[in-house]
Amino acid sequence: MRNFFSNKKLIIIMVVVIATFGLISASVTLSNKRDQPAFIHQVGNDTIGIVGDVVAYPVNGIKNIGNNVTSLFNTYQENRRLKTRIDDLAQTKAQNGTLKKENHALKKQVKLNKTLTDYHKLSASVISRSPNEWQDYLIINRGSLSGIKKNMPVVSESGLIGRVVEVNKTNSKVSLISTDKSLSNKFAVEVLKKDGNDASGIIGSYDKNDNMLVMTNVTSTTGVKKGQQVVTSGLGGLTPRGLFVGTVAHIKKDDYGLVSSIYIKPATDLNNFTVVTVISRDVEDD
Amino acid sequence: MINLKSNTSKYIVQVGLLLVAFFCDGLIKGVVPVFNLPSFKASPQFLLLILVMMSLRDAQNTRQLFWESLILGVLYDSYYSHVFGLYTIIFPLTLLIIQRIRFYVPETFIFEWSTYFIVLTLAIVYLYLIGIFLSLASTDVAVFVVNWLAPTLLVNSLFFVILYFPLAKLLNWLI
Numbered sequence: 487m488r489n490f491f492s493n494k495k496l497i498i499i500m501v502v503v504i505a506t507f508g509l510i511s512a513s514v515t516l517s518n519k520r521d522q523p524a525f526i527h528q529v530g531n532d533t534i535g536i537v538g539d540v541v542a543y544p545v546n547g548i549k550n551i552g553n554n555v556t557s558l559f560n561t562y563q564e565n566r567r568l569k570t571r572i573d574d575l576a577q578t579k580a581q582n583g584t585l586k587k588e589n590h591a592l593k594k595q596v597k598l599n600k601t602l603t604d605y606h607k608l609s610a611s612v613i614s615r616s617p618n619e620w621q622d623y624l625i626i627n628r629g630s631l632s633g634i635k636k637n638m639p640v641v642s643e644s645g646l647i648g649r650v651v652e653v654n655k656t657n658s659k660v661s662l663i664s665t666d667k668s669l670s671n672k673f674a675v676e677v678l679k680k681d682g683n684d685a686s687g688i689i690g691s692y693d694k695n696d697n698m699l700v701m702t703n704v705t706s707t708t709g710v711k712k713g714q715q716v717v718t719s720g721l722g723g724l725t726p727r728g729l730f731v732g733t734v735a736h737i738k739k740d741d742y743g744l745v746s747s748i749y750i751k752p753a754t755d756l757n758n759f760t761v762v763t764v765i766s767r768d769v770e771d772d
Numbered sequence: 773m774i775n776l777k778s779n780t781s782k783y784i785v786q787v788g789l790l791l792v793a794f795f796c797d798g799l800i801k802g803v804v805p806v807f808n809l810p811s812f813k814a815s816p817q818f819l820l821l822i823l824v825m826m827s828l829r830d831a832q833n834t835r836q837l838f839w840e841s842l843i844l845g846v847l848y849d850s851y852y853s854h855v856f857g858l859y860t861i862i863f864p865l866t867l868l869i870i871q872r873i874r875f876y877v878p879e880t881f882i883f884e885w886s887t888y889f890i891v892l893t894l895a896i897v898y899l900y901l902i903g904i905f906l907s908l909a910s911t912d913v914a915v916f917v918v919n920w921l922a923p924t925l926l927v928n929s930l931f932f933v934i935l936y937f938p939l940a941k942l943l944n945w946l947i
Binding site: 502506507509510512513514517523527530531534535537538541542545546549612613614615616617618619620621622623624625651652659664694695697755756757758759 | 791792795797798799801802803805806808809810811813815816817847849850851852853854855856857858860861899900902903905906908909910915919920
């Protein structure tokens with residue numbers, strides 16, 4: 487025993503190991519509890535974020551040029567495909583406008599100010615992405631000064647991509663829905679069925695092999711069919727109702743046949759972003 | 773005109789190089805979609821590469837590089853994750869290990885690459901183990917090796933091949 491305590495190096499190693507695990511546990515616990523990181527942490531992140539934004543600007547510019555060149559090659563085929571859909575789109579847009587007005591008027595009549603479907607958008611540029619595999623974070627150039635709050639949902643071009651997990655003054659971190667086992671990706675969603683009785687559930691995991699979101703522990707899948715749309719249900723947290731998540735790919739029973747899992751093909755490519763939109767729900771958190 | 777031979781200028785270039793590598797890690801990861809495929813998750817580690825090459829050339833075992841690596845580790849964890857104790861440990865520990873073994877490692881491409889390869893493997897395995905400890909990483913070791921460790925080693929070895937000669941020249945002048 488005396489030999490052990492006289493071995494200085496061993497004691498130093500032990501102290502470092504204990505301190506490391508203490509540091510990791512403390513930082514995880516504190517970051518989960520707090521809405522915003524500690525002041526000194528924020529100052530550091532904001533300073534690095536501003537420099538990072540400056541560095542990312544030309545790189546994102548080059549990437550956009552690359553994307554534009556790729557788009558240019560697909561223009562002819564895309565144009566033909568879009569032309570067939572444009573008449574339908576104009577009609578849907580007009581109908582959507584009328585319905586919105588009608589909805590607004592009806593809400594006024596019943597003195598309903600804001601509901602779960604009301605939200606506004608905040609655009610942000612992606613300045614970086616975490617190199618750590620199990621922390622698939624995007625760092626965006628908008629923070630609490632722009633009105634961003636922890637747990638706000640984030641969408642890309644066509645669908646939901648994740649949720650804000652840390653807010654600094656001028657930048658924030660977004661955890662992607664594809665992050666394995668992340669506690670932050672439990673989005674409440676519903677499958678829009680034809681009969682109107684939507685099947686509700688929670689996105690519980692992400693299937694990395696098939697690149698699909700999994701709606702777990704669904705008790706009834708009657709009427710759920712491949713290709714049906716999945717949207718957020720607006721229950722819990724800061725997520726509004728009606729954000730497009732993806733489409734139903736297939737249904738799988740669990741090993742005991744009691745509950746089912748609905749596999750959802752994400753609406754957007756989770757590997758490639760330069761600009762994202764943070765969604766701020768108008769109705770207050772419950 | 774700045775006198776590039778002065779120690780201050782060398783110090784500025786050194787810090788600048790470390791900062792560029794710091795931002796490149798996240799930028800390259802975000803800009804190159806291939807590095808984010810579910811079955812091919814490659815993590816660029818330019819900062820670790822430069823720290824390994826710097827410490828292999830730091831004959832006097834200066835404390836300055838150790839403190840720089842510790843500060844960069846704290847900033848790296850703060851900016852890219854929010855869990856302190858990942859790179860805060862990896863960067864300074866890498867330096868301490870290399871300071872011990874540097875006399876046995878000749879300054880040649882193959883030996884420096886081997887050192888970087890071993891350090892990188894240990895760093896990624898450490899990150900994975902912490903991920904399991906926090907119940908955030910997949911517990912399937914085969915998935916980790918195939919989808920993250922192997923792509924990361926492959927991509928970073930490729931970056932090492934591309935950057936070794938210009939970096940070696942610059943660092944030989946700097947340190």
